[in-house]
Amino acid sequence: MRIKTEALYETYKQNVYAAAFSVCKNSADAEDVLQDTFLRYHSANKQFQNEQHIRAWLLRVAINLATDLVRRRRRRGEEPLDDYLETLAFPSQETGELFSAVMALPETYRAVIHLFYYEDYAVEEIASLLKLTKSNVKVRLSRGRLLLKESLKEAWNDDE
Numbered sequence: 001m002r003i004k005t006e007a008l009y010e011t012y013k014q015n016v017y018a019a020a021f022s023v024c025k026n027s028a029d030a031e032d033v034l035q036d037t038f039l040r041y042h043s044a045n046k047q048f049q050n051e052q053h054i055r056a057w058l059l060r061v062a063i064n065l066a067t068d069l070v071r072r073r074r075r076r077g078e079e080p081l082d083d084y085l086e087t088l089a090f091p092s093q094e095t096g097e098l099f100s101a102v103m104a105l106p107e108t109y110r111a112v113i114h115l116f117y118y119e120d121y122a123v124e125e126i127a128s129l130l131k132l133t134k135s136n137v138k139v140r141l142s143r144g145r146l147l148l149k150e151s152l153k154e155a156w157n158d159d160e
Helices: 006-025 025-045 052-076 093-104 105-120 123-130 135-157
Strands: none
Touching: 006 025, 006 052, 006 105, 025 052, 025 093, 052 105, 052 123, 093 105, 093 135, 105 123, 123 135
8 A cells, every 4th residue: 555645744744743853852853854754655665554554654764763863963962952842832831841841751761652642552553663562662651651750740849
């Protein structure tokens, strides 16, 4: 199964961008990853089983490209820009705090939290996407939740 790149782009650009941003923490880099991901789809000679398979493939490619980009930057001593967070509009202050807390998580937890809560993937699907075991995904989700709980508890206690 192949779907036209333009149609897929319109359908999944937000999902792919969000996945890339959750790793890069930088809007310019996430845009680059978004374009590279769809360019790879367009030039790939791969047949897919269904649209869910395509979506999973796109997210996997985006996460891999973003991870590679972050690693290259670390090796060169570059730090990603966090200015983008200030430009986002959130429906409530709590939503903004939660988003900031998720973005502050270490990369290993941030990716599984994003896929589970923002992309609605099941543990088994995340394991397949990230090439991890189901138990490893569960551990990362659990540890990520604990880190989020602690960071949010500290933020709310500081407000009092």
